[in-house]
Amino acid sequence: MKFSRTLPSPVIQQRTFKLTFGAALAISAMTALAPQAHAARVDRADETEFARGRILVEPREGLSADEFEKIVRGHGGRRRKLGQSNLHVVDLQGNEPDDDVVEKLRRNPHVKYAERDRRVKSTMAVNDPYIGSAWHLTNIGANTAWDSAMGAGVTIAILDSGVDPAHPDLKASLVPGYNSYNNNTDTADVCGHGTAVAGTAAAATNNGVGVAGVAGKARIMPIRIAFMDAATNSCYTYFSTVAAGLTWAADHGARVANVSFAGVAGSSAVQSAAQYMKNKGGLVFVSAGNAGRDEGYTPTTTLVAVSATDNTNTKTSWSSYGNFVSLSAPGSAIWAPVKGGSYSTWNGTSFASPVAAGVAALLMSARPLLTSTQVESMLFSTAVDRGAAGRDALYGYGRVDAARAMQKALGGAAPVADMTAPAVSISAPLANSTASGSVPVNINASDNVGVARVELKVNSTVVAIDSAAPFGFSWNSAGAYNGMNTLVATAYDAAGNVKASAPVSVNVANANTVVARDTTPPAVKIINPVPGMVAGTVTVSINASDNAGAAGISQTLYIDNVAVAQGKGNAMAYSWASSKAAAGLHTIKAVARDAAGNSATTWFQVTK
Incomplete structure (x- = not known):
């Protein structure tokens, strides 16, 4: 049975914004x-x-x-x-x-x-003074997709100016969030922008009031990253607060995140934080901007950048574009909630981005076991091609289509299994070279879908794990004995395919430390994670040092008192699949022992 609803006549509030x-x-x-x-x-x-x-x-x-x-x-x-x-x-x-x-x-x-x-700045353009319509929902086939799923079970993080906690179309869907601008839990909307963005993505569906979001049964996690600049009456954020908000959302279970602020696609920090979330099974959507020009950003697979279209499926004149754009979506005259309880129409790539984010939530709701890469691929392959054939700078892969994407997600057959292992090699240091102190280790890694992580092993001990390109490490050779040592890089993709590089042997030549009678225990620290929430795949990193030199140290990592990894030297890393652990507290403990038998222990608890 088709889902349908009659929207009641809302209270329309005309608002004046400094940004025209x-x-x-x-x-x-x-x-x-x-x-x-x-x-x-x-x-x-x-x-x-x-x-x-x-x-x-x-x-x-x-x-x-x-x-x-x-x-x-x-x-x-x-x-x-x-x-x-x-x-x-x-x-x-x-x-x-x-x-x-x-x-x-x-x-x-x-x-x-x-x-x-x-x-x-936020990518809101102008506010229409007339009653809009939910044209964008039928335009992307959301009503057809709703026959299969409406976002239930999926949490969408809205990284914005906050969300009105009392709005009748949003309050029942809100879950606890975070304020990364003030480092507290106050997520009330300070600009009004975040309330509209949240409603575009996930305003409650079938509740008898207001409007319908694309994923109306999804949960909304408000992450306040923005502040109101009183001098310009405009809403701003910083790269740092975006990155902090994304890592918090990823660690607290959000599977979709939306950032409707211009310029974030050009930030290395934001891209790294987006990859962090993607590695945990999530997707980050960002707005392309409202400058009406080619922004010139380098394309990336870390996030999904969205340009805006109108009701003729044409890119709006004010929407930014460029090779970094992944998708396009309706962003003109979008009917959405207004802070304070009313409704109005909005324009800007600020609203195109949450439309696409809502479609991703629909697919995740319909098939929870889909990976972030699979959801992304379905969105791209089913988008309605616009502009030049294939991916182009104006529309990316095309205008998002919820109905076609849902049909592909529920096509009966499981997604084609990825059986192709990554390619990986060590480009530096060179074989048989001499090393001392801290040594940069450069990695070339590629995959037909994408490399999830690369592990660096030194003499069979995993010393570090890198989960975002460009892959590379800093290896402290003081943690190895003088003489020939073997380095191997192992690459993993999201499907679990694994490939190890050819080994590279390096001659370590560090000054030796001589201790006549060693009674001093080593020092050991758990660098990552830190006490707090964890989710998905967690990289556990340990550092150790000793007065007699790090080469004689042996380390053991325990999770809930079970030894999960052992190694030698000053550094060790382990990839912990916390998703397989029970909800609640978990103890992470590291024990380091030096050559003389002295030992040290450190531990703390995290919450999953």
């Missing part, structure tokens, strides 16, 4: 940021758009916490880890210009990336 269509074009230089490869596009006149004295840095996996601390302190910085990820916010307290610090860190072979923390 013309203003959206005027601020285009401020609402777009290219990735590191396009740093030259950042105009110095936009200096006010950066958070002075605050940058975002991700060290290479395997770099010890102490060594990373030395790098950061060398530039007068203090670091803060974002959730269970490897992302760090660094507050600079020295006199060195922020740009100089970022450039020096980018050249450091033990740093994966560094970028300045930038302020970006």
Whole structure:
């Protein structure tokens, strides 16, 4: 039976916003940021758009916490880890210009990336003063898809200005969220933008009031990342608060996340956080922007960027575009909730993005065992092709089609199994080279679908795990004995296919430490995770040191008092599938023992 409903006449509130269509074009230089490869596009006149004295840095996996601390302190910085990820916010307290610090860190072979923390604006364009209609739902075939699923069992994280907790179309669907801007649990809407975005994705369906979201039975997790700039009456966020919000959402069970702010697709930190969520089975959708131009961002598989179409399935004049766009979706005259309890029509890629996000939630609801990569593939392959044949800069793979995507998801036959193993090799260091101290290890890894993670083994011990491209490590050779040591990189894809690289033998030549009578125990730290919530696949990283040298250390990792991994040297890593563990508290314990038999233990608990 087809789902249908008659929408009651809502209270329509006409609202005036400082950001008009013309203003959206005027601020285009401020609402777009290219990735590191396009740093030259950042105009110095936009200096006010950066958070002075605050940058975002991700060290290479395997770099010890102490060594990373030395790098950061060398530039007068203090670091803060974002959730269970490897992302760090660094507050600079020295006199060195922020740009100089970022450039020096980018050249450091033990740093994966560094970028300045930038302020970006919400991608809401203008507010129509007339009663709209839910044209976008029939346009994408949502009513047909609803015959099979409506989003039940799926949590959509709305990273925005908060959500009105009392709105009649949203309050029953809300689950606890997080405020990454103020680091608290206050998720009330400070701009009004987040309430409309949340309603576009998942306003309650069949509740007799208001409007219907694309995934009206999904849960809504409000993540407040934004603040109201009183001087401009505009809603802004920073890359750092987006990245923090995404890692929190991923660690707390969200499977879909939406970020309707311009420029985030050009941030390395946001892309890393999006990959973190994707590795846990989720998908991140972002708006393309409202500048009406090619933003020039590099295409990425970490997130889904969405441009806006109108009721003729044509890209709107104000929607940004570029090769980074993955999908298009309706974003013009979208009827959505207004903070305070009423409704109105909205325009902008801010609303195209949650339409696509809602469709992803429908597929996950219909087939919960689908992987994030499979859901993404179904969205792309069933989109209605627009513009040039195939993927193009205006529409990506095409306008999202919920009915066709659902038909593919429920086609009867299971998705074709991926039987192709990744390709992986170590490009540096070279075989038979001599190494000492911290050594950059560069990895080439590729897959027909995508590489989920790469593990670095030194003499059969997994010393580090990298879960996001470009893959690479920082190996402290002091954790190995002098002489020839063997390095192997092992790549995994999402389907569980595994391939190990050809081994590379390296001659380690470090100064030996001699201790006449060793009675000092080693020091051991669990670097990741930290106490708190965990979800999905968790990388457990351990660092150890000893007065007699790290080469003589042996380590054992216990989860709930069961030994799950053992290794030698100063570093060890383990990929823990927490999804297979029971809900509740779990104990993570690391034990390090030196060559003289001295031992040390550290432990804490996490919640799944």
